[in-house]
Amino acid sequence: MTEHSDRVANASTNASVDPDTVEWPVSLAGVTESIVTTLGPNDRWNAAPLGLFAGDGDENDDPVTAKTWGNTRTRRNFHRQGEGYVQFTVDPVAFADAALSISEFDEPILESANAWVRVAVEQVDSGTEGETEWEEWTLRPLEANVVAETVPTIDRGFGAVIEATVAASRLGVPAYDQDALRERLEYYASVVDRAGSEREREALERVRDHAEW
Amino acid sequence: MTEHSDRVANASTNASVDPDTVEWPVSLAGVTESIVTTLGPNDRWNAAPLGLFAGDGDENDDPVTAKTWGNTRTRRNFHRQGEGYVQFTVDPVAFADAALSISEFDEPILESANAWVRVAVEQVDSGTEGETEWEEWTLRPLEANVVAETVPTIDRGFGAVIEATVAASRLGVPAYDQDALRERLEYYASVVDRAGSEREREALERVRDHAEW
Structure with a gap:
């Protein structure tokens, strides 16, 4: 539409x-x-x-x-x-x-x-x-x-992908608490798992691949 | 526009x-x-x-x-x-x-x-x-x-408000780790603080008020 x-x-x-x-x-x-x-x-x-x-x-x-x-x-x-x-x-x-x-x-x-x-x-x-x-x-x-x-929509899976890219880009940067980043990444993955579209699942796989997370 | x-x-x-x-x-x-x-x-x-x-x-x-x-x-x-x-x-x-x-x-x-x-x-x-x-x-x-x-946009502050409402609605529900919820809420507040619009700040204040968080 x-x-x-x-x-x-x-x-x-x-x-x-x-x-x-x-x-x-x-x-x-x-x-x-x-x-x-x-x-x-x-x-x-x-x-x-x-x-x-x-x-x-x-x-x-x-x-x-x-x-x-x-x-x-x-x-x-x-x-x-x-x-x-x-x-x-x-x-x-x-x-x-x-x-x-x-x-x-x-x-x-x-x-x-x-x-x-x-x-x-x-x-x-x-x-x-x-x-x-x-x-x-x-x-x-x-x-x-x-x-x-388009009619804009609220997609938690999409938001989780965006936040996962932010967290992944900080992995290995000493200024950030690495355990907290990994916990957040797991949570975002669970949101995509529950609420994500196919395209969001694919994007999360890219995040995992790029970030070796 | x-x-x-x-x-x-x-x-x-x-x-x-x-x-x-x-x-x-x-x-x-x-x-x-x-x-x-x-x-x-x-x-x-x-x-x-x-x-x-x-x-x-x-x-x-x-x-x-x-x-x-x-x-x-x-x-x-x-x-x-x-x-x-x-x-x-x-x-x-x-x-x-x-x-x-x-x-x-x-x-x-x-x-x-x-x-x-x-x-x-x-x-x-x-x-x-x-x-x-x-x-x-x-x-x-x-x-x-x-x-x-409209032209849809990516707003981390908006996503943080949505996630904050989800976390806030789980406060007091025994099935959820309350410390993890509060940590997540603090993180979402920091995202809204850094990236949020006026309207998103107002929404986060509502979350704080409603959830007594």
């Missing part, structure tokens, strides 16, 4: 478009998880999770921001290219792959994207947390497209 | 509608959390969570099912009325209220519903788990309406 509207909010081919008028295709509040694709030196698009921090609504004074953690492909490609494609997908396998493995594509837009936004990125801050260097970036939409809107 | 289509999938006023052709307004797989409103003897609509178990796609042979746990208003009203309104909402406060308090309304449709389905319910099984009597029901859609479709 999805609706494929293929509605281009602001076409990049329209030279008269004022970038300030391009809007995010979702309403952002708190932190929203996305997948960003960035063009690498191998001419392929790398997909990785990116947490979007909502601004206060006035995008010029207080734009959406995101942090890169460590010397990742996303960080290097942001520096090299100054832009990327932020995608909104609810495919648990796409998310698990992007989070825990090198996930690269020939095209910037993921097949499972419900919407995407090409953003200009600018580094505005940096620091260190634990042993990890982070950089903070502003993200300004240049072009946005809604591919498919 | 939501799209209010107010599309009535099958109007109940159309007497020629074959109930077998009314479809769920979302694609169900695994367990999907919903809120069901049922008419009580006080002539008010009681809102409570209901986990929908997807059938195999053939709704006649293998319909959507749900379980009621204990002698709840939902169970009693299902027996009395034989129907209810299943709603799909992603408002964390509506979900927390429905899950943890007596939440009653004059009208069956929640303000925050992105879609709703009037369903005929039939009890098909029952049993006991721990000290709780459950009943299993089939749910057959009689009438469905999509109110607003």
Whole structure:
């Protein structure tokens, strides 16, 4: 029952478009998880999770921001290219792959994207947390497209997959209590076991494989 | 950027509608959390969570099912009325209220519903788990309406609120390890603290209040 509207909010081919008028295709509040694709030196698009921090609504004074953690492909490609494609997908396998493995594509837009936004990125801050260097970036939409809107649903299995990717990505990082992470992973696995869809089960298997958990 | 289509999938006023052709307004797989409103003897609509178990796609042979746990208003009203309104909402406060308090309304449709389905319910099984009597029901859609479709997003704060309501509802139930529940609740609170929207913070406060946690 999805609706494929293929509605281009602001076409990049329209030279008269004022970038300030391009809007995010979702309403952002708190932190929203996305997948960003960035063009690498191998001419392929790398997909990785990116947490979007909502601004206060006035995008010029207080734009959406995101942090890169460590010397990742996303960080290097942001520096090299100054832009990327932020995608909104609810495919648990796409998310698990992007989070825990090198996930690269020939095209910037993921097949499972419900919407995407090409953003200009600018580094505005940096620091260190634990042993990890982070950089903070502003993200300004240049072009946005809604591919498919749906009735959003609450799926505990899906949430459990997302949390499992977070916990798995912290395995081996000394700042985190490893026993607590493993207990949480077992609990998320039990939620997927009880409430998950086939696709969520597949995603959890990817988490187990990638994280050797 | 939501799209209010107010599309009535099958109007109940159309007497020629074959109930077998009314479809769920979302694609169900695994367990999907919903809120069901049922008419009580006080002539008010009681809102409570209901986990929908997807059938195999053939709704006649293998319909959507749900379980009621204990002698709840939902169970009693299902027996009395034989129907209810299943709603799909992603408002964390509506979900927390429905899950943890007596939440009653004059009208069956929640303000925050992105879609709703009037369903005929039939009890098909029952049993006991721990000290709780459950009943299993089939749910057959009689009438469905999509109110607003959106680009679905991944919000860890939202997921944490949902998991917190689940954990909070198990506090005091001997079958569950109470220390593990409290540890999980603290973790979910930390996720909402870091990643939550204003609405998710408000919902978590409701969980704290209702559960005296």
